[in-house]
Amino acid sequence: MLAKDIMTKEVITIKAYARIYELTKLLAEHHISGVPVCDESGKVVGMVTEADLIELRNGTQVKDIMTREVISVSVDTPIEEVAAILHTKKIKRVPVYDQGRLVGIISRADIVAAMAQKLSR
Template sequence: MRASDVMTTNVISVTPDMTIRQVAKVFVHNGISGAPVLDTDGSIAGMISEGDLLRRCEIGTDERTRTSWLDIWSASHEARDYVKTHAVKVSDVMTTEVVTVQPDTPLGEVAGILEARHIKRVPVTKAGRVVGIISRANLVQALASVPDEPVSNATLSDAEIRAALMGELAGRKWGFAGRNIVVTDGVVHLWGVFQSAEAVNAVRVAAQNIPGVKHVEDHTEPYQMVPGI
């Protein structure tokens, strides 16, 4: 799936010269938590979200707890905080470094951007104009819309189960070597020494997704570090 398949096309935007209170009302009235900021020519100038409105002098949330001596002595940091909590216009509060995606951007890439940048939404642009917006909620909605796969009545042999599992694990850093996996009567047995419980859990999930697997038994042992090595 691509961005155009799940994006919201009815994009509610704001302008740089709007006031913070006006934006707060837009958020509340439309049930949104963020919006692109568009210039008069329709080009994207920034993004503003509810996170930008959390600390405001109007509601007494402008004081920030200092967590380090660097924060206490940093005049520029304190000045930025003051602007964020006291500025009237959107242009002074919005995020100006905006990452965008295209309508044909794969959803995997969109999810990677949201995760890596710790953001909740990303504008979708075409020819420099905003044509949509994708939020984390859109990705969850896409997942919920995927039809359930039909239950397979096929029964794989133990050898076929093991081959399928090995194929799934091939090339994955956390995958087990072939000698560590034994399949008997549809039960997958994991043997050997592992370096992380997460790796064993991932192999278990991979095995459980294979038709015919009854359950997975874990016989692995944690890797023991040798002192002084």
């Protein structure tokens, strides 16, 4: 199985200049724990998570608390490799790209669901 087989295709994102309040509302309303941060052109410039909020860094905008180094995978990355990246980098989600364009996101829950599907066969 490849990343494209298990990724969530409708990626919820937030702008770097969004207020922290908007981020908390977005995470709560969608029952998610993190999102890619995009600039005005739609390019991913960071990731922001519940952990970033809880660290209570100073700032009023998403850009003030986001993680700027984004680890990502391609649509053709095997899910075993995605799982290894999540584990070794101690992260909970990775954006998925196809020819430089954001097309999905994979979380640990997606990996577990794929494992459950594979093991039930």
